[in-house]
Amino acid sequence: MLTVAEVSGLIAAAVMIVQYGLPAALVVILVKYVGTENTAVTWSVVNRTISTTIWPHLLRTDAANTRQVPTRVQIPSWAATAGAALLVLASVVTPLGLHDEIVPGESTLVEFQYVKDPGPWGRVTMPRPNAQFSRQCEVGTVINCPGQYQGVYMAETEPGVWRSLETDENSTINITIPENFTTMFTSATADQGNTVSGLFDIQYRRWKFNQDGLINKGQPYVRGDSRTIGTLITQERILLTEGLIVDMRDNPGIGFRNHTIPVGLEHGGTWTEDITWIEPVTKCADTNLSIELRIENTVDDFSNQNTFSIIDRGAFFGLDVTALESRAWIDNQTLDLFGRAHKAARMHNVLVASSLNISLPLDQSTEPLPKIPVTDTGSASPDMFSISSFDTIVLDQMRGVGGAPPEVPEYSGGNTSIPFVNHYPDGFKKLLALNYSAIAQICRGYYEIGATDNDWRANNITYPAVQCGAVLGTPLQPPNQNISASTYTGIETYQKNLYICASAVRASIKTVTFRYNGTGTLFGNLEAVHIADKVYADEMSKPLWAAEHSYDRAMRFDPLWGIVDNRYHTMGYKDGFYTLHAEKLWLPTSPFLTGNFGESEGYDALAAASGFTRRLGNLYGGLSDLGGPDYSGQHDYTLLERYQRLSHNATTAAQIPSLKMTDGLAAGLVGTKTSISTKYVAWPASLAVDDPASGIPRASVVEYRRVIRYDIRYAIPAFVMLALLLVALVWAVAILCSSRHILRTLRNMYNQTSTGRLAVNTLRPGQGDPQQSSREWVRQDGALALRFGQINVPGGDDFCTVVGGCDDAKADFCPKSESCQRAYDGGNSAPRRPSSDIPPGEKKGIAETSITVIPKQESIGA
Structure with missing residues (x-):
């Protein structure tokens, strides 16, 4: 029969399976139906959704890579991964140390x-x-118990013959x-x-x-x-x-x-x-x-x-x-x-x-x-x-x-x-x-x-x-x-x-x-x-x-x-x-x-x-x-x-x-x-x-009461996890206290490296504000429609293309714009700057474009 602790461990294991399995399953569904053409903010959301699951680690994607990555980045990254694995272990093992006991309590008078x-x-x-x-007490010649004589005694009526005799009519053996x-x-x-x-x-x-x-x-x-x-x-x-x-x-x-x-x-x-x-x-x-x-x-x-x-x-x-x-x-x-x-x-x-x-x-x-x-x-x-x-x-x-x-x-x-x-x-x-x-x-x-x-x-x-x-x-x-x-x-x-x-x-x-x-x-x-x-x-x-x-x-x-x-x-x-x-x-x-x-x-x-x-x-x-x-x-x-x-x-x-x-x-x-x-x-x-x-x-009765006991050995993974958390928290708090703008830097880093904003800023260099707030960016550049041409069929279309824009970032469909020219040739030319960034003397002869393309990458030896 399972104990309460074992059931708790099984529940924790089931929760972990759901916690990691459900997002992973939903990502599979998402990838099936997301298509190759969505707004820029949609691609940011898709990337964030995929990156929060176990798929990057299972598929060994770029985000899970450690080569060409500085040590200062590897250590926090690996620590986060190890912490996640340790958290799974601690979640399952820690409840196993729980057990209840019936122990003596206080002494009371009871019925x-x-x-x-x-x-x-x-x-x-x-x-x-x-x-x-x-x-x-009738054995031998003494027939009355001590203190109880009431007129009956033993007498030898003839040689060798003993009988009980009564002295009067009230005599008895009491x-x-x-x-x-x-x-x-x-x-x-x-x-x-x-x-x-x-x-x-x-x-x-x-x-x-x-x-x-x-x-x-x-x-x-x-x-x-x-x-x-x-x-x-x-x-x-x-x-x-x-x-x-x-x-x-x-x-x-x-x-x-x-x-x-x-x-x-x-x-x-x-x-x-x-x-x-x-x-x-x-x-x-x-x-x-x-x-x-x-x-x-x-x-x-x-x-x-x-x-x-x-x-x-x-x-x-x-x-x-x-x-x-x-x-x-x-x-x-x-x-x-x-x-x-x-x-x-x-x-x-x-x-x-x-x-x-x-x-x-x-x-x-x-x-x-x-x-x-x-x-x-x-x-x-x-x-x-x-x-x-x-x-x-x-x-x-x-x-x-x-x-x-x-x-x-x-x-x-x-x-x-x-x-x-x-x-x-x-x-x-x-x-x-x-x-x-x-x-x-x-x-x-x-x-x-x-x-x-x-x-x-x-x-x-x-x-x-x-x-x-x-x-x-x-x-x-x-x-x-x-x-x-x-x-x-x-x-x-x-x-x-x-x-x-x-x-x-x-x-x-x-x-x-x-x-x-x-x-x-x-x-x-x-x-x-x-x-x-x-x-x-x-x-x-x-x-x-x-x-x-x-x-x-x-x-x-x-x-x-x-x-x-x-x-x-x-x-x-x-x-x-x-x-x-x-x-x-x-x-x-x-x-x-x-x-x-x-x-x-x-x-x-x-x-x-x-x-x-x-x-x-x-x-x-x-x-x-x-x-x-x-x-x-x-x-x-x-x-x-x-x-x-x-x-x-x-x-x-x-x-x-x-x-x-x-x-x-x-x-x-x-x-x-x-x-x-x-x-x-x-x-x-x-x-x-x-x-x-x-x-x-x-x-007085010492009444039994139910108490919860814990075997501390089962808490070792949790203690390791808490130690890791404590080190990280102390370090983070120290950074927060010593760096006044760390939170702004964190927000800008995350926004500027998000898939949609990074693609838009790359395809339309100089046309957007990298530090633009999320609300403004979603309403403007986030509504641009991007198409990744090699997601489903490698070697087919261009790698990434801005194919149109929408006035409403929440729209489910953005109409395509006309065909576009390459932003740079074969990856050797620099991206074309917006016309607003080119001096008047240099505008002559340059074709103005509203749609930019990142061409497909040719494989080596093609």
Whole structure:
């Protein structure tokens, strides 16, 4: 498509063609019909008409000649010609540098309005129910959430049998959120125009009603629901879906925003908003173990010989059984995910060595172990040694790489060579991992290892939720590497690296830059172009995060967390909450990291408390994989391609679990806070959203405006032309100022060298005034009829003849006069003077003539 500049250049070129072509064409017509006999002034006009066209240059006429011409005449003449050519070039090229741009203008407050996602993410999102937020904490022997005890408790009615008992007829399990909790968790986010989402601004995308006789006196209540929509992992960009900003690039995460757009802008605009951001973070450590599949095509039959092997890349160097010992993690909110993954990988490799009968420690001078054939795959992940799915990824719990169940005789049985002491010399507790489940518990941060996955820690802001598992990447070799018959050997070999990873969820506030293109109210015109950490002036300006704790008891509920007002900074143990000034918060842990049955949503409607830890708990395998979307890449080649790019090292492989979790969170959660929210959250907090359809947000919009830009390179011909013009003008002005009569000289020179006047003065010497004004000359001598005899037929008539005169210079025809005599003979005699110029004594014998002839010029050798 042509640009405005290109069209302008084409128009300029067309104008130049017309400017030079039309006069040239008209001259052809003029020459056809002008004839050979016209008044003197007509011949001057004809000469002027021809000389102003390109014909003198094309035909190389006398006027375009440079020989026998002084330099003082050649230079201005050539300069005029070059200037004309340069002007043509500049006229065409100069407009090409023009282009328009849409650029940011001034910042203004404009009206925003809500816009719905018209795609599947908008259609699958259910309307917000007119119901209250609900919270369930019924796990173990604690069935009431903190602050909500209303007469129901758990009792062991007989050995091993626990039942919920009501103390009176008014007893119930109250699952509403207490008023003081509602006030606290809306204190920093509910003011008008605040775009930061709080505890009650994050909801489940889909929901359903549930009912229980003990809960809220049997009244229906809302709980979360889930629905597979479609994976976003293949789209490596920032996406906008209903209620969310989804970043699927290298550092995936989601931001909560119920989308609104500016209205009434001619070209759109850009603005920034502070958004609550949830970021699944994963760090992986390479086990230096690989799984190899060797496929050999046997010629004798129609089967393949498939062999799995373990490839050692230095996995066991520097290891001994003492690597199974560990302190409990106390990294708290300075969470060291890589340290946890690295420690878990070392423990994992010790147990793998036990299963493969490898004695530790190895000799430091020993090369990596030779290829180890796999004979027992029973204890490994089901898909680790699957031929049909070998080109996919596997995210699973830590299970080793096959072989016998690990046994560490140094710590097992009665003949232990290393007496185990459950504490270090400095008094800190010592943990010992004798199975893969214990490794996961230590990686999560448990301080007590048991036969089950129960976390006996008391919930606290200093105990982040961490989940650990194994990632088996895709084959490192491209799947189509042996496609040439000349190089095919019948043997294919593929290797997959095994990583141990630790994942957590981090909350923060991001500054998101939005851009809206166009003037309509289209969701597709809205985009998030930049996401950055919010910058804070000092420590006190950072968010104050609050997280619920469980006092000194083991946790039995998903803790509440969120941003609160600074007036709550003194809260502590007695208040049930701890606070922290920080840019980011690692979400506190939950018993449902392990104590769930594959559900991705909680039992209640409080998505901010339950939605993240449930997804994190099912990240590495679990029951959720049985009915959830397929993240392996087996049925989606585009997904598999991205996994292949990420599987080559531990740093990039860490993106795989984070991408999976981000995709799940995007499907399950939605933000309800708009940029034009005006109402405070009142108690009891409702799931219904009652924001206005339009309003003025707090953020100012930098409105886009159209401006004209120019590429100065295209102006070079014009600058040269202007320089030539400037020199000529300065020179001409200097001459005009220094020569008083230059304009009169110019007029006389042009008049006296014009064709008609020159011919008349030559044919009738002495009979006219050379300096006669044009008006007088046209009325007198300009009316003489001249005939050029050799214009059409060379060698015919005389060159130029005065054939008559007219009283009216505007007459179309002048009558011929009688025949005339030669003005001079053969060009050798001087022109005859008029009789008025001859002395009386010389008039005798001279024939008087009124018509003069310039004879034809004989060619040389005629």
